[in-house]
Amino acid sequence: MSQLLCSRLCVTSHSRPLSFYSLCRKTGDKWKLSRWYIPRNSHAHSSNPPPGNALQRIWSLTQRAIRHSPSRTSKSAGLKFILGPAVFSVSARLFCSVARCEADYNNNTPGEVITKDPVPEFKWHILWKFVRPQLFALVCAVVLAFGAAILNIQIPLMLGDLVNVVARYLRENTGSYVNEIKGPAMKLLGLYGIQGLLTTGYIILLSRVGERVAADMRKSLFASLLRQDVAFFDANKTGQLVNRLTADIQEFKSSFKLVISQGLRSITQTVGCFVSLYVISPKLTGLTVVVLPCLVGAGALIGSFLRKLSRLAQEQVAKATGVADEALGNVRTVKAFAMEERELQLYSNEVDKSCEMNENLGGGIAVFQGLSNVALNCIVLGTIFAGGTLISSNEMSPGDLMSFLVASQTVQRSLASISILFGQVVRGISSGARVFEYLSLQPTIPLSGGGRIPYHSLTGRVDFMNVSFSYPTRPGHEVLKKFSLSLPPCKTVAIVGESGGGKSTVASLLERFYDPTSGVVMLDGLDIRTLDLAWLRGQVIGFINQEPVLFGSSVMENIRFGKPDATDAEVISAAKQANAHRFISSFPDGYNTMVGERGVTLSGGQKQRIAIARALIKNPSILVLDEATSALDAESERVVQEALDRATRGRTVLIIAHRLSTIQGADLICVMSNGRIVEAGTHLELLSKGGLYSDLIRRQRAEGQK
Numbered sequence: 001m002s003q004l005l006c007s008r009l010c011v012t013s014h015s016r017p018l019s020f021y022s023l024c025r026k027t028g029d030k031w032k033l034s035r036w037y038i039p040r041n042s043h044a045h046s047s048n049p050p051p052g053n054a055l056q057r058i059w060s061l062t063q064r065a066i067r068h069s070p071s072r073t074s075k076s077a078g079l080k081f082i083l084g085p086a087v088f089s090v091s092a093r094l095f096c097s098v099a100r101c102e103a104d105y106n107n108n109t110p111g112e113v114i115t116k117d118p119v120p121e122f123k124w125h126i127l128w129k130f131v132r133p134q135l136f137a138l139v140c141a142v143v144l145a146f147g148a149a150i151l152n153i154q155i156p157l158m159l160g161d162l163v164n165v166v167a168r169y170l171r172e173n174t175g176s177y178v179n180e181i182k183g184p185a186m187k188l189l190g191l192y193g194i195q196g197l198l199t200t201g202y203i204i205l206l207s208r209v210g211e212r213v214a215a216d217m218r219k220s221l222f223a224s225l226l227r228q229d230v231a232f233f234d235a236n237k238t239g240q241l242v243n244r245l246t247a248d249i250q251e252f253k254s255s256f257k258l259v260i261s262q263g264l265r266s267i268t269q270t271v272g273c274f275v276s277l278y279v280i281s282p283k284l285t286g287l288t289v290v291v292l293p294c295l296v297g298a299g300a301l302i303g304s305f306l307r308k309l310s311r312l313a314q315e316q317v318a319k320a321t322g323v324a325d326e327a328l329g330n331v332r333t334v335k336a337f338a339m340e341e342r343e344l345q346l347y348s349n350e351v352d353k354s355c356e357m358n359e360n361l362g363g364g365i366a367v368f369q370g371l372s373n374v375a376l377n378c379i380v381l382g383t384i385f386a387g388g389t390l391i392s393s394n395e396m397s398p399g400d401l402m403s404f405l406v407a408s409q410t411v412q413r414s415l416a417s418i419s420i421l422f423g424q425v426v427r428g429i430s431s432g433a434r435v436f437e438y439l440s441l442q443p444t445i446p447l448s449g450g451g452r453i454p455y456h457s458l459t460g461r462v463d464f465m466n467v468s469f470s471y472p473t474r475p476g477h478e479v480l481k482k483f484s485l486s487l488p489p490c491k492t493v494a495i496v497g498e499s500g501g502g503k504s505t506v507a508s509l510l511e512r513f514y515d516p517t518s519g520v521v522m523l524d525g526l527d528i529r530t531l532d533l534a535w536l537r538g539q540v541i542g543f544i545n546q547e548p549v550l551f552g553s554s555v556m557e558n559i560r561f562g563k564p565d566a567t568d569a570e571v572i573s574a575a576k577q578a579n580a581h582r583f584i585s586s587f588p589d590g591y592n593t594m595v596g597e598r599g600v601t602l603s604g605g606q607k608q609r610i611a612i613a614r615a616l617i618k619n620p621s622i623l624v625l626d627e628a629t630s631a632l633d634a635e636s637e638r639v640v641q642e643a644l645d646r647a648t649r650g651r652t653v654l655i656i657a658h659r660l661s662t663i664q665g666a667d668l669i670c671v672m673s674n675g676r677i678v679e680a681g682t683h684l685e686l687l688s689k690g691g692l693y694s695d696l697i698r699r700q701r702a703e704g705q706k
């Protein structure tokens with residue numbers, strides 16, 4: 001729509017140049033305004049329109065009118081002459097700016113937000129941390145940008161000088177025209193050249209600063225996300241987090257660069273040109289100054305409203321991305337259930353809502369910019385109107401009016417670009433605030449710090465003592481209720497029981513993915529909260545779960561994930577213990593075989609054995625098996641079970657099992673129900689009790705016979 005509007009506008013202004021050019025006609029001694037009339041034999045009008053932009057054309061017309069007007073001092077002649085082109089210029093600029101900002105904002109692709117309320121605060125001290133290393137380059141960029149802006153302020157004045165030289169030559173008609181104009185023209189050329197160099201310099205520096213700040217922010221944000229607790233990831237969707245790393249930082253970078261380059265330049269030019277305007281004509285400048293405070297006040301009001309709209313719109317885009325991310329991440333499940341249409345519908349609904357919100361935002365910003373442009377253009381219109389009066393009464397030279405017009409145009413352009421910047425700043429600040437929110441987020445369970453137990457004295461005894469626990473995302477729902485259990489060193493303890501009884505939660509607390517709400521988990525008699533978490537997870541506990549997730553790299557790298565400094569021989573030895581060596585060796589690329597995204601090119605049993613090798617390579621004292629074989633068919637289970645039997649020797653083992661056949665040899669079997677242990681003993685002891693365990697065994701046998 002906006003492009004259409006723009007192109008229509010261009011067609012209008014370009015295909016009918018004479019309509020603009022012929023806004024005035026001469027009737028007797030008076031100049032009259034006429035919209036479409038082209039005078040035939042007037043010296044004031046040639047068949048070609050004057051070159052340049054709207055204001056330059058107005059200036060040319062003014063000059064011609066002054067030269068050809070029979071009564072140069074007639075105020076009404078000058079005023080009427082100027083009014084027509086000025087009105088045209090103002091309306092053209094208004095439509096252009098509305099169209100442009102419509103295009104800008106309807107195409108916006110904002111980042112994501114996760115926090116709903118309150119709006120994250122923009123933390124300047126965090127920004128400073130990233131900017132400080134680039135300070136030298138940034139200061140240089142600012143100085144160059146400032147210099148370019150200062151030179152830009154000189155241009156109207158020098159153009160005025162040039163016009164005065166031309167006007168004097170026309171008036172006096174002595175000497176060589178080229179000689180007269182050469183000096184000021186060369187000066188102006190030099191100014192353009194230097195300004196071009198400064199502009200190139202500051203853009204190069206600024207883009208370097210922007211890229212480096214963004215890269216550092218990305219690295220820090222990723223590090224901060226990796227530091228967060230598992231509870232944090234329960235509450236936040238992966239797609240949204242990834243979006244902060246990408247879209248939000250991108251948005252922030254663009255705003256950062258734009259504010260420093262365009263913002264600084266625009267502000268400097270606005271101030272500088274205002275000074276020039278005042279020096280040229282305090283009267284005309286006064287007119288401009290009256291309107292400005294009203295403009296700023298209205299801008300601040302509309303700005304806060306638009307900021308809210310922007311935040312809501314970005315939240316909605318985040319929702320849409322979350323839906324797409326989930327569907328694409330689980331594409332096999334979606335296809336298996338033939339749910340493509342439903343997922344598309346869900347995504348479309350979210351996209352439609354976000355589209356509507358962004359349209360509202362774009363509309364709001366367009367109205368804001370349109371209004372501000374009306375105001376700005378009215379200032380120009382007024383100054384042209386009054387300037388004509390001053391020329392007519394010989395209070396101003398043509399050169400001064402030229403300078404005033406160009407300077408006021410620079411002010412106008414600068415203010416317009418400040419108003420465009422406004423939208424970008426709004427988005428940049430929200431994006432930055434969202435990034436900074438996570439940068440300053442401290443995990444409740446710190447990864448480092450705390451003590452370590454020397455390897456030779458570590459026995460691997462684990463005690464859960466009166467542990468109660470609710471997941472942070474469901475604070476009212478107590479999953480474990482005064483749960484107590486001891487895992488003696490080098491013994492195997494199995495937990496069985498009803499689904500949702502809290503078995504996996506016990507394993508999560510041992511891994512310290514969460515801390516108990518009350519009670520304590522101990523390793524060798526020490527509260528695990530006092531131990532170094534990186535050591536605990538990295539060296540003491542090996543974890544194998546039902547759905548092992550592999551990384552999209554080689555088999556070798558996946559096994560080495562358990563111990564990054566492991567030698568090839570150690571990797572192969574771990575693979576042999578895990579019954580994986582034979583199938584890995586049968587691949588054409590052996591240990592260098594790429595496993596595909598999440599190990600998609602391997603069978604379930606193969607993935608599980610690589611996961612076992614990955615856990616065994618760090619030679620953990622404690623091994624946690626969370627339904628490690630329950631997803632496998634009978635043959636795969638046999639091979640994996642064989643590997644597990646070997647792997648569990650000489651370690652403290654916690655097995656969480658559904659298939660009771662796999663844990664009959666455990667030293668202790670605990671039956672869990674509703675967050676508590678309700679029965680405990682060996683397989684035979686529990687069978688002889690005839691309680692819940694016997695029921696479970698009976699049920700499973702019955703299911704197996706079906």
Ligand SMILES: Nc1ncnc2c1ncn2[C@@H]1O[C@H](COP(=O)(O)OP(=O)(O)OP(=O)(O)O)[C@@H](O)[C@H]1O
Nearest residue numbers: 234471473474479498499500501502503504505506
């Ligand atoms: N990340 C989580 N956030 C909130 N609640 C959770 C979370 N994980 C599990 N729960 C809830 O905690 C309870 C216990 O879950 P848990 O996975 O420990 O049970 P389980 O005994 O291992 O079940 P299953 O045998 O089916 O795997 C369930 O009610 C479950 O809905």
